[in-house]
Amino acid sequence: MAQKHFDKEFPFVLYKKPHAKVIRGLFQESDETHSIQDFTETGYAFVSFSGNEMLLIPERDSDFQFAVFENQVRDKEVISSSKKAETNREFHLKLVNDAIRAISQQKFDKVVLSRKEMVELPHFDFGQIFISLSKNYPEAYVYCWFHPKTGFWFGAFAEQLLKTGNGKLHTMSVAGTQKWHEGLIWMEKEKQEQRFVTDFITDELKPFSTAVNASTPYTLKAGTLAHVKTDITAELKPGAHLKNIVEALHPTPAVCGLPKQPALDFILENEGYDRGFYSGFHGELNKDFLNGNEQTDFFVNLRCMHVEASGNTANLYIGGGITKDSNPEAEWLETVNKSQTMKKVLL
Numbered sequence: 256m257a258q259k260h261f262d263k264e265f266p267f268v269l270y271k272k273p274h275a276k277v278i279r280g281l282f283q284e285s286d287e288t289h290s291i292q293d294f295t296e297t298g299y300a301f302v303s304f305s306g307n308e309m310l311l312i313p314e315r316d317s318d319f320q321f322a323v324f325e326n327q328v329r330d331k332e333v334i335s336s337s338k339k340a341e342t343n344r345e346f347h348l349k350l351v352n353d354a355i356r357a358i359s360q361q362k363f364d365k366v367v368l369s370r371k372e373m374v375e376l377p378h379f380d381f382g383q384i385f386i387s388l389s390k391n392y393p394e395a396y397v398y399c400w401f402h403p404k405t406g407f408w409f410g411a412f413a414e415q416l417l418k419t420g421n422g423k424l425h426t427m428s429v430a431g432t433q434k435w436h437e438g439l440i441w442m443e444k445e446k447q448e449q450r451f452v453t454d455f456i457t458d459e460l461k462p463f464s465t466a467v468n469a470s471t472p473y474t475l476k477a478g479t480l481a482h483v484k485t486d487i488t489a490e491l492k493p494g495a496h497l498k499n500i501v502e503a504l505h506p507t508p509a510v511c512g513l514p515k516q517p518a519l520d521f522i523l524e525n526e527g528y529d530r531g532f533y534s535g536f537h538g539e540l541n542k543d544f545l546n547g548n549e550q551t552d553f554f555v556n557l558r559c560m561h562v563e564a565s566g567n568t569a570n571l572y573i574g575g576g577i578t579k580d581s582n583p584e585a586e587w588l589e590t591v592n593k594s595q596t597m598k599k600v601l602l
């Protein structure tokens with residue numbers, strides 16, 4: 256089905272929710288480009304970091320399919336480094352140093368800096384990549400998006416931007432990174448960068464809610480990495496509009512910074528490339544296609560990559576949060592570790 260759509264250059268998305276056994280697919284019946292206008296639409300949303308591109312595979316022009324996925328065997332870990340990565344390293348170290356200086360000059364408290372890394376693909380098979388991601392990361396939201404306007408995007412991570420239905424909203428604050436191991440301990444630097452995200456989200460949700468509750472922070476395992484996570488729930492006021500909530504939350508300090516505007520300006524002036532859909536968000540808009548409920552279920556687009564429709568190269572996107580206590584070399588290594596999520600299914 257997906258291959259048939261790709262051959263015709265019709266948009267489609269394959270996705271598997273965290274810990275789910277079911278693969279879902281939404282297949283557009285035309286090559287038309289649909290966009291989100293006000294978040295009252297129904298379908299699958301795919302939104303860029305800047306919010307300038309808000310693509311939609313609309314329910315009314317699509318066919319929904321699902322299949323049970325059972326294979327849970329993980330592949331071996333891949334460690335690789337390329338000459339290209341070394342060139343990136345110098346640039347990234349300077350970028351992080353510049354950000355630490357800007358923080359010490361009180362321009363902002365946190366900024367998330369990212370980079371793009373190119374990997375050549377000897378043989379590209381989108382179905383096989385999607386299955387391999389699903390197999391390796393059962394705890395993640397795994398997806399493969401294709402649109403003639405964007406080419407392919409893949410991702411495997413479980414950071415929810417928001418889930419709403421029945422007047423309730425669920426979201427989470429995820430930040431701080433370490434290699435996962437038994438008994439790991441979080442340092443003040445990681446706790447602080449994650450607290451920035453929690454405080455931002457709870458403050459932004461208050462005008463839309465009668466109550467906002469946050470759990471105590473705990474460890475989230477993501478592949479071979481671990482992050483600090485807080486669950487946040489809100490009781491929405493009647494009439495709270497999804498569009499306004501999305502605009503208030505995105506981009507959170509998990510992918511942008513705090514305060515939002517100076518951090519965003521720093522990213523746009525210094526990162527040196529266009530993030531495109533990396534650190535944007537995507538997911539079911541106003542419908543859970545499997546059970547038919549009215550529900551929105553958006554995830555942040557992280558641990559992701561872009562592959563042109565020609566399938567010759569993949570661009571991996573990786574970043575991390577910088578605060579006053581950041582160490583540039585450690586921040587570089589964090590992006591190298593995060594790049595393994597996608598490399599594991601490519602090399």
Ligand SMILES: C=C(O[C@@H]1C=C(C(=O)O)C=C[C@H]1O)C(=O)O
Pocket residue numbers: 367369414429430431432482509510557558572573574575576577593
């Ligand atoms: C920005 C990324 O990840 C985000 C940043 C993290 C951090 O700064 O430690 C951790 C998890 C994500 O919220 C990425 O994976 O590219």
